[in-house]
Amino acid sequence: xxxxxxxxxxxxxxxxxxxxxxxxxxxxxxxxxxxxxxxxxxxxxxxxxxxxxxxxxxxxxxxxxxxxxxxxxxxxxxxxxxxxxxxxxxxxxxxxxxxxxxxxxxxxxxxxxxxxxxxxxxxxxxxxxxxxxxxxxxxxxxxxxxxxxxxxxxxxxxxxxxxxxxxxxxxxxxxxxxx
Numbered sequence: 001x002x003x004x005x006x007x008x009x010x011x012x013x014x015x016x017x018x019x020x021x022x023x024x025x026x027x028x029x030x031x032x033x034x035x036x037x038x039x040x041x042x043x044x045x046x047x048x049x050x051x052x053x054x055x056x057x058x059x060x061x062x063x064x065x066x067x068x069x070x071x072x073x074x075x076x077x078x079x080x081x082x083x084x085x086x087x088x089x090x091x092x093x094x095x096x097x098x099x100x101x102x103x104x105x106x107x108x109x110x111x112x113x114x115x116x117x118x119x120x121x122x123x124x125x126x127x128x129x130x131x132x133x134x135x136x137x138x139x140x141x142x143x144x145x146x147x148x149x150x151x152x153x154x155x156x157x158x159x160x161x162x163x164x165x166x167x168x169x170x171x172x173x174x175x176x177x178x179x
Contacts, residue, residue, distance in 0.1 A: 002142050002155070002156040003151070003155055004151035004155075004156070006154070010134070011058065012057050012080060012089070014046065014054070015046075015053050015054035015055055017054060019051040020051065020052060020054035021174050022052055022170055023054045024053060024056070024150060024151070025055075025056040026055070026056070026058070026149070027135070027144050027148065028058070028148045029061050029062050029073075030061070030066075030096065031068050031072060031099055032062065032065075032069070032148070039093040041163045041166060045163065045170060049170060049171070057089060058139065059136060060139045060144060061132065061136065062147060068099035068100065069099075070132060071101065074122055075088060075104040075107075075122060077128040078108075078118050079111070079113055079118065081117075081121055082114060084112070088107065088108070088113075092104075142156070148161070153177075
């Protein structure tokens with residue numbers, strides 16, 4: 001059974017770390033159509049589970065299949081430097097068909113980023129590329145070969161991730177954790 005690398009300070013986290021009983025880690029690719037579907041499912045599950053769920057997103061761009069995925073991941077990380085990772089994450093998934101550099105700049109403007117700082121970060125900040133690469137490498141070590149891939153409380157979830165069955169599974173995990 002494959003395990004995920006534990007959550008650390010470099011991760012992007014949504015949820016209440018003190019109250020959550022479920023840790024959901026997604027390795028995703030911003031250009032992957034299945035990840036676009038999973039994005040909507042995760043949003044609904046987050047609403048349903050509230051404070052019980054801690055969500056972590058890690059980059060796993062499949063560059064050979066999705067040529068703009070790495071740039072999109074770097075753009076999300078660059079937005080994170082301005083405290084807006086999740087806003088960029090969301091707008092990228094909501095506009096998956098348009099991920100060229102100029103499109104990402106428009107998205108940065110739309111979410112209120114300092115565009116000059118954003119461009120500079122994308123073009124010159126090697127640490128952003130390293131972060132994307134580190135996420136990818138931890139995914140590879142975790143046995144990931146496609147996206148989206150989910151881990152629940154550290155263990156790979158290979159079940160149905162459509163909304164109803166995934167929510168049912170996560171609720172059963174939450175129930176087991178609170179016993």
